Amino acid sequence: MTATYALEARGLRKAYGDRPALRDVDLQVREGSVHALLGPNGAGKTTLLRALFGLVHLDAGELRLFGRGLDDGDRLAGVSGFVETPAFYPYLTGRSNLRLLSAYDDVPGAPGIEQVLREVGLVTRADERVGGYSLGMRQRLGLAAALLRRPRLLVLDEPDNGLDPAGSRELRALVRGAADRGLTVLLCSHDMAEVDGLCDEVTVLSRGAVAWTGSMSGMRAQAPDPTSRLVTSDDRAALGLATPRVRVQVHPAGGLCVEATTADLDRYVLALAAAGIAVRSLALEVAPLEQAYFALTGSAR
Amino acid sequence: MSGALVVLRWELVKLGTQLRVRVVVLACLLGPPALALGLGLRLSGPPVDTVYGRYVLDSGPALSLLVLGFAGMWVLPLLAGVVAGDLFASEDAAGTWKTVLTRDRSRDDLFVGKVLAAVTAVVALLALLALSSLAAGLLLAGTRPLVGLSGQLIAPGRAVVLTLLSWLLVLPPLLGFTAVAVALSVLTRSSVAGVAGPVLLGLLLQVLSLVGGLGLVRHALLTTPFSAWHGLLTSRVALGSFLQGAVLCALHLAVLLPLARRALLRRDVAAA
Numbered sequence: 001m002t003a004t005y006a007l008e009a010r011g012l013r014k015a016y017g018d019r020p021a022l023r024d025v026d027l028q029v030r031e032g033s034v035h036a037l038l039g040p041n042g043a044g045k046t047t048l049l050r051a052l053f054g055l056v057h058l059d060a061g062e063l064r065l066f067g068r069g070l071d072d073g074d075r076l077a078g079v080s081g082f083v084e085t086p087a088f089y090p091y092l093t094g095r096s097n098l099r100l101l102s103a104y105d106d107v108p109g110a111p112g113i114e115q116v117l118r119e120v121g122l123v124t125r126a127d128e129r130v131g132g133y134s135l136g137m138r139q140r141l142g143l144a145a146a147l148l149r150r151p152r153l154l155v156l157d158e159p160d161n162g163l164d165p166a167g168s169r170e171l172r173a174l175v176r177g178a179a180d181r182g183l184t185v186l187l188c189s190h191d192m193a194e195v196d197g198l199c200d201e202v203t204v205l206s207r208g209a210v211a212w213t214g215s216m217s218g219m220r221a222q223a224p225d226p227t228s229r230l231v232t233s234d235d236r237a238a239l240g241l242a243t244p245r246v247r248v249q250v251h252p253a254g255g256l257c258v259e260a261t262t263a264d265l266d267r268y269v270l271a272l273a274a275a276g277i278a279v280r281s282l283a284l285e286v287a288p289l290e291q292a293y294f295a296l297t298g299s300a301r
Numbered sequence: 302m303s304g305a306l307v308v309l310r311w312e313l314v315k316l317g318t319q320l321r322v323r324v325v326v327l328a329c330l331l332g333p334p335a336l337a338l339g340l341g342l343r344l345s346g347p348p349v350d351t352v353y354g355r356y357v358l359d360s361g362p363a364l365s366l367l368v369l370g371f372a373g374m375w376v377l378p379l380l381a382g383v384v385a386g387d388l389f390a391s392e393d394a395a396g397t398w399k400t401v402l403t404r405d406r407s408r409d410d411l412f413v414g415k416v417l418a419a420v421t422a423v424v425a426l427l428a429l430l431a432l433s434s435l436a437a438g439l440l441l442a443g444t445r446p447l448v449g450l451s452g453q454l455i456a457p458g459r460a461v462v463l464t465l466l467s468w469l470l471v472l473p474p475l476l477g478f479t480a481v482a483v484a485l486s487v488l489t490r491s492s493v494a495g496v497a498g499p500v501l502l503g504l505l506l507q508v509l510s511l512v513g514g515l516g517l518v519r520h521a522l523l524t525t526p527f528s529a530w531h532g533l534l535t536s537r538v539a540l541g542s543f544l545q546g547a548v549l550c551a552l553h554l555a556v557l558l559p560l561a562r563r564a565l566l567r568r569d570v571a572a573a
Binding site: 047050053054055056057074076077080081082084085086087090091092096100101103104105106107110125145149173209 | 307308310311314315319395396398400401402403404405406411431503567569570571
């Protein structure tokens with residue numbers, strides 16, 4: 001194995017009793033990339049992250065972080081993040097929790113606690129007990145705790161869970177900024193829309209196995225045409241104008257379901273107008289990437 | 302500073318911020334003076350049917366020995382449970398294993414640091430209870446000679462020394478109960494089991510020790526060494542039961558702590 005990967009996993013297997021959680025999972029995360037790990041609940045994402053941090057023992061497989069094996073004493077050097085919702089000691093303040101975690105690290109030149117608190121916007125609430133924090137504040141504190149380790153690989157498990165839209169936007173900017181500074185980010189999510197535009201690479205897990213892995217642009221290229229919902233003044237006549245490149249069927253909730261490229265959809269709408277059929281509404285129903293994700297994971301919308 | 306010592310420091314900080322530990326500290330500090338005050342004001346008569354109960358108004362160290370005898374029954378197992386029974390299980394309850402195990406400290410560092418914190422805290426609480434009860438007794442009854450368990454008179458200075466040594470002699474069984482609490486805390490992942498387990502075990506063993514015809518079995522009970530201090534206060538000092546108790550407690554530590562450590566090292570941290 002080479003050291004050009006921040007994370008390299010081969011043939012990972014893990015079962016909880018009779019239930020397989022990971023089935024021969026291979027994963028490669030390039031240094032400096034923002035890599036999405038996608039999958040519905042129960043796909044094995046969290047088990048993979050737990051294995052990465054050594055929280056669970058693998059049944060088989062090889063996992064290397066920056067070229068270091070699982071048994072190396074300092075294998076977590078340069079790696080930080082959180083798995084599921086970050087958890088802290090509720091009877092300690094946010095600042096004391098960070099002090100404790102900082103003391104548990106051996107990171108030369110680590111950023112100060114004030115600096116990471118500022119980065120995540122928690123300075124004013126840092127002296128309150130964590131027991132009184134909202135879910136969003138705990139997410140921010142989790143991110144601060146991760147940044148304390150001055151990571152080269154930042155692992156985030158659904159980091160905008162509990163954040164309001166503004167907080168979510170700030171988080172995306174923070175992740176993007178970290179990636180621009182050369183940090184590798186592994187972002188775990190069950191929502192394609194959350195990672196679209198943020199990640200360079202994606203691995204989709206389904207039922208404990210890798211369903212797809214590659215670049216976001218590659219996935220976009222392979223994605224099916226977008227699906228739109230169309231309501232016209234005469235849906236029956238509109239259905240008759242469908243072509244092999246514009247697949248039209250009746251939408252179960254009323255109107256029509258149209259699957260076509262943007263250019264073909266434009267031509268179809270112009271043809272409707274030419275035939276005297278008015279378009280009353282046209283809305284994107286499923287984005288191409290989402291459609292690909294649903295097809296790969298077999299999950300319903 | 303080594304990894305385990307860093308953990309020890311922070312475990313002590315965490316213990317110090319928890320309400321139940323603060324309550325226990327206050328109880329150890331203020332309980333004996335409150336008892337002395339009650340006896341001094343004649344709110345209740347001396348407990349004459351207990352060891353040294355009848356002498357609490359005659360000699361200062363007697364009150365401390367009365368408290369020691371009482372503490373050996375269930376207070377010391379409770380101290381072990383409150384301090385050590387929650388140290389590991391509380392990480393499960395708060396979901397914080399995944400937080401601390403994603404830093405540079407190893408599971409071994411965490412185990413050793415937490416056990417050291419438990420030992421440090423129970424020793425400190427024992428010392429606090431000993432000093433508080435001795436000071437309260439001296440304020441109540443002064444420094445008159447103490448009547449020994451063979452009826453001999455013990456000079457005041459020697460009585461104080463023997464009283465402090467008596468408290469020291471209950472350290473092995475206290476550490477034994479601490480090991481029980483640690484093992485329960487790790488293996489059951491339940492704070493209730495970790496805290497209440499040592500108390501229930503202590504009570505069960507006390508009842509067993511009252512059953513007649515047990516003979517040698519009585520020597521194998523973890524509660525028996527709590528009364529080893531009696532041998533210090535007889536006319537001929539007898540430390541045989543203390544040594545037996547020390548071996549018994551060492552066995553508990555040698556079996557339970559490696560068992561708990563192994564369970565912690567091998568377990569999957571899979572719950573949220």
